[in-house]
Every structure is written in structure tokens, then in C-alpha cells.
Amino acid sequence: MGHQEVEPLLNLLSFLSSREMLANENSCPSISSVVAAKRKLHAQQQNDKHKKLLEEKVWQGSIVRKSVSEDTAWNSAIFCLPPSLVKFGVNAIINTLPSRNNLKRWKLISDDACPLCQNGQTIQHVLSFCKPALVSGRFTWRHNTVLKPIADYVRSLLPPSVIIHVDDLPEYKYDQPFLHTVHTTTLRPDIVLVEAKSKTFVMIELSCPDDENMNQRRTFKQKKYEPLVQNATANHWKTQLHTIEISTRGFHNGSLKRTLSAIGSQWKHPPTKTDISAMCSITSELCLHASYFIWLSQHHLFPCPPTLTPSRSLPKPRPMVSNAGMGVND
Numbered sequence: 649m650g651h652q653e654v655e656p657l658l659n660l661l662s663f664l665s666s667r668e669m670l671a672n673e674n675s676c677p678s679i680s681s682v683v684a685a686k687r688k689l690h691a692q693q694q695n696d697k698h699k700k701l702l703e704e705k706v707w708q709g710s711i712v713r714k715s716v717s718e719d720t721a722w723n724s725a726i727f728c729l730p731p732s733l734v735k736f737g738v739n740a741i742i743n744t745l746p747s748r749n750n751l752k753r754w755k756l757i758s759d760d761a762c763p764l765c766q767n768g769q770t771i772q773h774v775l776s777f778c779k780p781a782l783v784s785g786r787f788t789w790r791h792n793t794v795l796k797p798i799a800d801y802v803r804s805l806l807p808p809s810v811i812i813h814v815d816d817l818p819e820y821k822y823d824q825p826f827l828h829t830v831h832t833t834t835l836r837p838d839i840v841l842v843e844a845k846s847k848t849f850v851m852i853e854l855s856c857p858d859d860e861n862m863n864q865r866r867t868f869k870q871k872k873y874e875p876l877v878q879n880a881t882a883n884h885w886k887t888q889l890h891t892i893e894i895s896t897r898g899f900h901n902g903s904l905k906r907t908l909s910a911i912g913s914q915w916k917h918p919p920t921k922t923d924i925s926a927m928c929s930i931t932s933e934l935c936l937h938a939s940y941f942i943w944l945s946q947h948h949l950f951p952c953p954p955t956l957t958p959s960r961s962l963p964k965p966r967p968m969v970s971n972a973g974m975g976v977n978d
């Protein structure tokens with residue numbers, strides 16, 4: 649017996665009970681079956697409720713375990729932040745921020761529509777998927793906030809023979825015509841490193857996706873730039889593409905560490921583990937901080953402010969190990 653069939657019978661049962669006509673439920677088989685159905689339905693509803701709650705707790709537990717056991721940068725960053733940012737970060741990862749879908753789940757509102765686009769508003773929607781928010785540039789602003797210290801640190805690892813191009817940051821130039829000497833393209837990787845004498849061409853692409861979409865984003869970027877990698881290689885450039893993913897909630901997947909190590913080693917300037925850890929913590933904090941701004945602005949479109957600055961200094965470059973200024977293959 650389904651829920652819709654039981655409901656009218658339950659109403660009838662309540663009516664009969666109120667009139668004290670239900671003296672003995674076992675004396676009437678039809679009423680007895682209604683009572684049994686009522687109990688079964690109630691038990692089913694309780695089971696569903698407990699199952700949903702349990703699933704949510706398991707998900708929350710897996711996220712918390714991830715933050716505690718896997719991402720030391722996130723741990724290092726979160727415990728040095730102002731209390732309001734810590735509170736946002738913890739609530740964001742266990743899905744207890746007052747997003748409209750949570751408010752509806754908690755029965756505080758009846759409509760979970762996003763005020764900007766009218767789609768269902770979850771935390772992920774606010775931080776990653778809301779189209780008007782994307783168009784307004786706030787996700788790009790967060791991306792550039794995280795890109796700036798990465799570009800600054802990468803620049804500190806390079807010899808003078810390597811020219812760095814960084815897109816969207818006013819402190820850097822982005823010489824697209826020059827890039828056409830490698831290969832004519834309309835693509836604009838976030839960071840491009842070019843060393844003419846060794847014909848080395850390195851692209852770095854940063855993404856700040858939702859936690860669940862980091863692998864998907866990396867695959868997307870690899871496919872997007874694959875033709876450029878092939879064409880530049882065909883033009884006799886030693887070409888590399890590095891993708892970096894740092895999630896909206898500040899989690900790392902190891903890509904920043906791999907990229908900094910590879911670039912530092914390539915130009916005889918390998919960063920220490922301490923420096924890489926510091927860079928991971930700095931970018932975790934900036935990404936989380938920018939997401940907090942986006943969260944606070946969820947009801948309106950804000951004019952993107954200047955990119956946020958790190959709360960601590962970037963690691964200082966170490967002396968080059970040997971062959972300063974020479975490409976990896978020299």
C-alpha cells in the first residue's frame with residue numbers, strides 16, 4: 649500500500665478515533681489493516697530519515713578525514729586564520745552553512761531558489777556553479793587571487809633567460825604576439841614560460857573548482873591544451889603543460905607541489921619541502937578567503953575588488969644549485 653493510498657485512510661482513522669468509535673482495533677479487519685499500514689509507513693519514514701542523516705554524517709566524516717589526514721596544507725592554513733574564516737571553512741566542508749537548500753532542509757524557509765538565478769542554491773552552487781556569479785567575474789577574481797602568489801613564486805625560481813607571461817594580472821605582461829613565435833593560437837594559458845635559447849615552452853593552468861571536480865577539471869584542461877602542446881612540439885619546442893587544481897574550499901590534490909618541484913628542478917632551482925608547504929598553505933588560505941567573500945556576497949553581484957594579498961610572505965628563493973640561467977637540457 650503506497651503513501652498516497654494510505655493517507656486518506658489515515659484521515660478516516662483519525663476521524664473515527666476522535667469519535668471514540670475505535671473501541672477495539674482488532675474487532676474490525678479493515679481498521680486493523682489501516683493501523684498496520686500506518687505503523688509500517690511511520691517506520692519506513694523513520695528509516696528513510698535515519699538513512700539520509702547517516703549518509704550525510706558519513707559524507708561529512710569523509711570530508712573531515714580528508715582535511716585532517718590528507719591535506720596538511722589545509723590544516724596548516726585553517727588553524728592560523730581569523731575565527732570567522734575558520735568557522736566558514738569548517739561549515740563549508742561539513743555542509744552546515746545556511747545555504748537556501750539547507751535552510752529549506754531545516755524547515756526555516758520553503759523556497760531554496762538562488763536569488764541570482766533561481767536554481768536550487770547549495771553551497772557548491774554559490775561557490776562554483778551560479779551562472780550570473782560566473783559572468784560577474786567573481787570566480788575569475790578568486791582564480792586571480794590564487795594565481796598571483798603562484799606567479800610571483802614561480803618567477804623567483806627562474807633565471808633571467810626565461811620570460812614569464814601571466815594572464816589577467818596587471819603586474820605582469822602577456823605578450824600574445826610573442827607566443828605566436830611558438831605557435832599561432834588564441835589560447836591563453838594562465839602562466840607561460842619561454843626560454844628562447846633552449847627552446848623551452850612551459851604552460852601552467854590554474855583551476856579553483858569544487859572539491860568533487862578537481863580530477864574532471866584537470867582532464868578538461870589537458871584536453872583543451874593538447875593541440876597546442878602537439879603543435880609547439882612539432883615546431884621543435886620542448887613543451888610542457890602543468891595543471892594546478894586548488895578547490896574552492898582550499899584543498900590541494902598535489903598538483904601545486906608537483907608543478908613547483910618540476911619548474912624549480914628544470915631551471916636548477918629546486919624549492920625545499922618547507923617552501924612548497926608554505927606555498928600550499930598560502931594558496932589554501934587565499935582560496936578559502938576569496939570563497940568566503942563570494943559566500944558573503946551570494947545575494948548580490950559585487951564589483952570585484954583588487955586581488956587579496958597573502959597574510960604571510962612568500963618563501964624566499966634559494967641560490968641556484970648549478971648552471972644558473974641554463975635550461976634543463978643544456
Ligand SMILES: [Zn+2]
Nearest residue numbers: 762764765778
Ligand atoms: Zn545562482
